[in-house]
Amino acid sequence: MSDHQATEVDAGRVARAFIEAVFAGDLGTACAYSSPELLLRIEGQDTVEGHAGLREIMDLSAEVCTDLDMRIHHVLSAGETAAINRTTRVTVNGKRLTVEVGAFFTVRDGLVCEWTEYQDAQALLRALGH
Numbered sequence: 001m002s003d004h005q006a007t008e009v010d011a012g013r014v015a016r017a018f019i020e021a022v023f024a025g026d027l028g029t030a031c032a033y034s035s036p037e038l039l040l041r042i043e044g045q046d047t048v049e050g051h052a053g054l055r056e057i058m059d060l061s062a063e064v065c066t067d068l069d070m071r072i073h074h075v076l077s078a079g080e081t082a083a084i085n086r087t088t089r090v091t092v093n094g095k096r097l098t099v100e101v102g103a104f105f106t107v108r109d110g111l112v113c114e115w116t117e118y119q120d121a122q123a124l125l126r127a128l129g130h
Contacts, residue, residue, distance in 0.1 A: 010077075010107070010110065011077040011078075011079065011080055011081060011082040011105070011107040012075040012076065012077035012082045012084075014033055014082070014105075014107045014110060014111070014112060015075070015077070015082035015084055015103075015105035015107060015112060016072065016075050016082075016084065017029075017033050018030055018033035018034055018105070018112045018115075019070075019072070019084060019086075019103065019105075020070075020072075021033060022054070022058060023068065023070040023088075025058060025062060027051075027054070027055055027058055030054060030058070031051045031054070033111065033112055034051070034054065034111055034112040034113070034115075035108070035109075035111040035112065035113040036050055036051055037049070037050060037113060038050055038051065038053070038054060038112060038113060038114070038115065039113070039114045039115070040053060040054060040057060040114075040115045040116075041114075041115070041116045041117070042057075042116075042117045042119075043117060043118050043119060064092055064093070065090045065091065065092055066090070066091045066092075067089070067090065067091040067096070068088070068089070068090045069088070069089040069090070070086055070087070070088045070089075071086060071087045071088075071089075072084055072085070072086045073085045073086060073087065080106050080107050080108055081104065081105070081106060081107075082104070082105040082107060083102065083103070083104050083105075084102075084103045084104075084105070085100075085101070085102055085103075086100075086101050086103070087099070087100055087101070088101055099119050099120065100119065100120065101117055101118070101119040102117070102118045102119070103115065103116065103117045103118070104116045104118075
């Protein structure tokens with residue numbers, strides 16, 4: 001395998017390990033796979049920064065979400081970029097939701113430094129009373 005191919009495989013592997021740690025509620029492992037300067041953008045929400053921002057998102061999720069199930073369907077990568085297609089099933093305020101998500105990651109020096117998510121956030125916002 002060439003160095004270029006190894007980079008492609010590594011970006012996807014790192015992004016997958018990171019997102020699995022996030023959804024498992026394992027902040028320590030998520031931080032180990034991400035840069036302290038991490039930028040997280042979720043469609044329809046504010047951008048959060050760093051491990052403190054990641055902790056905020058994970059704490060909020062733990063507070064309002066139950067019965068969380070995340071299934072990864074595809075992981076694609078090229079260079080520093082990885083894309084993950086997943087389905088997240090979660091209960092929010094007693095309402096069971098299924099959310100299809102496309103997430104993109106930039107991986108540098110073996111760490112996720114950018115995470116951008118695209119999803120239909122309307123069902124989630126309605127469940128939260130917005």
